[in-house]
Amino acid sequence: MIEVLKAFLLGGxxxxxxxxxxxxxxxxxxxxxxxxxxxxxxxxxxxxxxxLVEWGGAGATVPLTGFGxxxxxxxxxxxxxxxxxxxxxxxxxxxAVGITAAIVFGYIMAIISKPKxxx
Amino acid sequence: xxxxxSKHEYQKLVDKKAPGSKIVRNIFAAFLTGGIICSIxxxxxxxxxxxxxxxxxxxxxxSVVMIFLGAFLTGINLYDNISKFGGAGALVPIxxxxxxxxxxxxxxxxxxxxxGVGAKMFLIAGPVLVYGIFASVIAGIVYFIWKQVI
Numbered sequence: 001m002i003e004v005l006k007a008f009l010l011g012g013x014x015x016x017x018x019x020x021x022x023x024x025x026x027x028x029x030x031x032x033x034x035x036x037x038x039x040x041x042x043x044x045x046x047x048x049x050x051x052l053v054e055w056g057g058a059g060a061t062v063p064l065t066g067f068g069x070x071x072x073x074x075x076x077x078x079x080x081x082x083x084x085x086x087x088x089x090x091x092x093x094x095x096a097v098g099i100t101a102a103i104v105f106g107y108i109m110a111i112i113s114k115p116k117x118x119x
Numbered sequence: 120x121x122x123x124x125s126k127h128e129y130q131k132l133v134d135k136k137a138p139g140s141k142i143v144r145n146i147f148a149a150f151l152t153g154g155i156i157c158s159i160x161x162x163x164x165x166x167x168x169x170x171x172x173x174x175x176x177x178x179x180x181x182s183v184v185m186i187f188l189g190a191f192l193t194g195i196n197l198y199d200n201i202s203k204f205g206g207a208g209a210l211v212p213i214x215x216x217x218x219x220x221x222x223x224x225x226x227x228x229x230x231x232x233x234x235g236v237g238a239k240m241f242l243i244a245g246p247v248l249v250y251g252i253f254a255s256v257i258a259g260i261v262y263f264i265w266k267q268v269i
Binding site: 003004006007008009010011012013014015016017018019020021022023024029030032033034036037038040041042044045056057058059061062063064065066067068070071072074075076078079080083084086087088090091092095097098099101102103105106107108109110111112113114115116 | 142153178183206213225
């Protein structure tokens, strides 16, 4: 149960940073999402994100920074295994499940559902 | 001279006088929404862990479930309301990524299945993937060079 509370706290805090960016800097949502993923890659590359994952579990992996962290970890692992070519392979390889799931579920849901009529 | 303010003008005046309170409300809503979404993720992760999956599978299954939830809630037109309430709390989690795919794809369905659904689903997810993957490739090259030097 304590793990759920930790995930709540860390996930909530990561989202609060995003909210501050929206309210104080007028960054568009798309830019914030891009910033989060790139920040996740940078933090993951320097090994600074993994401690958050270990502390907060899904509170660190569910936000988009966690997606960036996955990309960085994948690339480092693959470079260790295969050399320079791993820089091209590692990222998508590690994130393959998420990316494919997003495309497949996204496509199916978009096909079967109707947009709300705007009043 | 007394001036009557329209609703819009009044709202603008209120926002000017009390910018702090709106930000506090938004932060609280973002914290609550993001926290709840991540808690759901944690519950999924622990459930998968109890089934005896390793760390990698746990993370993968959790993302799949969260991405599905985000897509599903967008499809039934519920995620919009969550976003309106939670702001960044609904945007930053992976469910928001999934929402950013389904939402424009639904909207542009009338433009056809190729250039409507197929192209527009990457309206926001595209940049996220481009910059994320690009950053990871740079990270990989830097790591490779660093490994040669050490």
